[in-house]
Amino acid sequence: MKSPIQPLAKLCLLALLPCSLINTSYAEQTLSSDxxxxxxxxxxxxxxxxxxxxxxxxxxxxxxxxxxxxxxxxxxxxxxxxxxxxxxxxxxxxxxxxxxxxxxxxxxxxxxxxxxxxxxxxxxxxxxxxxxxxxxxxxxxxxxxxxxxxxxxxxxxxxxxxxxxxxxxxxxxxxxxxxxxxxxxxxxxxxxxxxxxxxxxxxxxxxxxxxxxxxxxxxxxxxxxxxxxxxxxxxxxSDNHEYIYEDTVIVVEEHGGSTTIFSLLFIAFTLVVRRVIRH
CATH class of the missing domain: 2.60.40.10 (Immunoglobulins)
Structure with a gap:
């Protein structure tokens, strides 16, 4: 029987990916030379x-x-x-x-x-x-x-x-x-x-x-x-860094919030439980 842990791990990584990309983008903007x-x-x-x-x-x-x-x-x-x-x-x-x-x-x-x-x-x-x-x-x-x-x-x-x-x-x-x-x-x-x-x-x-x-x-x-x-x-x-930070917060709230992560984790957990019950 295939282990149910592998699908769960993949879904967790996918859920965390948007936040990782956003943080990297913000770091690059902060260190930019203007x-x-x-x-x-x-x-x-x-x-x-x-x-x-x-x-x-x-x-x-x-x-x-x-x-x-x-x-x-x-x-x-x-x-x-x-x-x-x-x-x-x-x-x-x-x-x-x-x-x-x-x-x-x-x-x-x-x-x-x-x-x-x-x-x-x-x-x-x-x-x-x-x-x-x-x-x-x-x-x-x-x-x-x-x-x-x-x-x-x-x-x-x-x-x-x-x-x-x-x-x-x-x-x-x-x-x-x-x-x-x-x-x-x-x-x-x-x-x-x-x-x-x-x-x-x-x-x-x-x-x-x-x-x-x-x-x-x-x-x-x-x-x-x-x-x-x-x-x-x-x-x-400077002003341009203040505005960049403000835009980043908006992106996180709409696309990478904690609610979305927990929802994906809950769905993954439900799928794993169903698969275990079936077997």
């Missing part, structure tokens, strides 16, 4: 930040008067070409050039740490809030970074670069507009609200914030997850 795309909005003093040429020029004049002994001036001769080129450009042109310069730029933790910084500038504190999780899986596609940078001078014109990274490798995602630091004022924090569109599979990411002098283009300060725990282990994913 181009990095991010949308960001800047805020300061509780409103969307939009600097003007007049306010920026006033800040430049103030910085020139109050920072005459700054170490930044010692580097002026080494940065004449770059600084002068950006100096005659409009705010929009300078921001576009900087975005092009940092586009697709990545650096390791060791590279970030190797830069000699100036003691006249520092990032006093930073905060991160996780804002939007479309599929409720614990990974967010929108988040906000706020940082309070200070200087030893009455005022200084700077800009920032925001990076996201994991495994000690950081990818530049946003170059800020120029903004003014006012000494150690605690109310002049800068806020960047970002939406990850693509290029970031679900994972824990670290944030790296770099601060540059807007005249010399020199990196003057930075902060990361090693300096500030608020910048470490952020559960993030």
């Amino acid at each position: 181009p990095v795309s991010v949308e960001s909005t800047e805020y300061r003093y509780g409103a969307i930040y939009s600097p003007t040429e007049a306010s920026t020029q006033a800040a430049i004049d103030a910085t020139a008067k109050t920072a005459t002994t700054s170490a930044i001036n010692d580097t002026k001769n080494n940065n004449v070409t770059k600084a002068d080129t950006l100096g005659v450009a409009s705010l929009a042109e300078k921001k576009a050039k900087r975005e092009s310069l940092f586009s697709s730029t990545s650096k390791s933790y060791a590279e970030a740490q190797s830069t000699v910084l100036l003691s006249d500038y520092w990032i006093y504190d930073s905060w991160v809030s996780l804002d939007t999780d479309i599929d409720y899986d614990g990974y967010y596609s929108e988040f906000t970074v706020e940082f309070d940078a200070d200087t030893a001078y009455d005022s200084a014109l700077v800009y920032g670069v925001i990076y996201l990274g994991r495994n000690d490798r950081y990818e530049a995602i946003h170059v800020t507009s120029e903004f003014v630091l006012y000494g150690e004022d605690s109310s002049d924090a800068f806020v960047v609200e970002s939406r990850l569109l693509s290029g970031f599979p679900a994972a824990d990411y670290d944030v790296l914030i770099e601060l540059y002098d807007a005249y010399s283009e020199q990196l003057v300060a930075f902060s990361d997850g090693y300096d500030d725990a608020d910048l470490a282990y952020l559960s993030l994913e």
